[in-house]
Amino acid sequence: MEVFAVEGLPEVRSGDDLAALLDEHVDLRDGDVLTVASTVVSKAEGRQADLGEFEPGDRAREIADRIGAITGERKDPRFAQAVIEESEEIVLAAPFILAVTRFGHITVNAGIDRSNVPGGDLLLLPENPTTSAQQLHERLDVPVVVTDTSGRAFRQGQRGVAVGWTGLPACRDWRGEHDREGRELSATVEAVADELAAAANLVTGEGADGLPVAVIREWEFGDHAGHDALFRDQENDLVRQALAEFEYDT
Ligand code: GDP
Ligand code: MN
Numbered sequence: 001m002e003v004f005a006v007e008g009l010p011e012v013r014s015g016d017d018l019a020a021l022l023d024e025h026v027d028l029r030d031g032d033v034l035t036v037a038s039t040v041v042s043k044a045e046g047r048q049a050d051l052g053e054f055e056p057g058d059r060a061r062e063i064a065d066r067i068g069a070i071t072g073e074r075k076d077p078r079f080a081q082a083v084i085e086e087s088e089e090i091v092l093a094a095p096f097i098l099a100v101t102r103f104g105h106i107t108v109n110a111g112i113d114r115s116n117v118p119g120g121d122l123l124l125l126p127e128n129p130t131t132s133a134q135q136l137h138e139r140l141d142v143p144v145v146v147t148d149t150s151g152r153a154f155r156q157g158q159r160g161v162a163v164g165w166t167g168l169p170a171c172r173d174w175r176g177e178h179d180r181e182g183r184e185l186s187a188t189v190e191a192v193a194d195e196l197a198a199a200a201n202l203v204t205g206e207g208a209d210g211l212p213v214a215v216i217r218e219w220e221f222g223d224h225a226g227h228d229a230l231f232r233d234q235e236n237d238l239v240r241q242a243l244a245e246f247e248y249d250t
């Protein structure tokens, strides 16, 4: 397979037709998978916001104060309010905010970015990145993965993850297949949408490169079962359940 970034894309603005922009800058082939950084999807969808738009409620003030007490750096309560408004649930309020977005992705600060945001304070994630991916898919006719850079539990460092996808299953299910010893695999489900997002992130970078879109060429899902259950159900998510009980010890 080959992974390359699409060159020459301009600064994306609110209201831009992202599919048309991409059409101008890349010749897609059958079998390509397109990855698009959520940053530019958000920009095109007008998800820029100013801190001043968020009127902090009691919960936001409490979270900002708690983070301030722990870290010595007071969180802006308006920012806490923005995270609350973008979230279905706050999984952890301090020392940082870990939130479930309205579309089910769990990430720090509900994925609200403060980098690569011209002329505004904040950039919110797309309202529903899978819907955004579907709109690009309808126009460009290749599978689309909308990515974001996200941290991981247990490990240092961030990497690209899929926040929305269409045209391919998010997971490749190896259960029922066999290893080299003939043993049946009973648990292996490979999160291919995340793996593609991580590969794309290697070529798009995080800073000023100006490369929000990558093409993955000649990668095949193969003859496997697939499904879309990338985000764990709350009932099966032991870490999320444990965090709900967690109280940071100051
Ligand atoms: P995120 O991972 O989706 O939060 O996005 P990043 O802020 O990490 O940006 C990913 C890549 O897209 C980097 O190479 C940025 O320089 C680039 N990028 C961000 N916004 C724009 C834009 O409006 N136009 C172009 N051409 N590149 C952008
Ligand atoms: Mn981001």
Ligand code: MN
Pocket: 148, 149, 205, 206
């Ligand atoms: Mn990034």
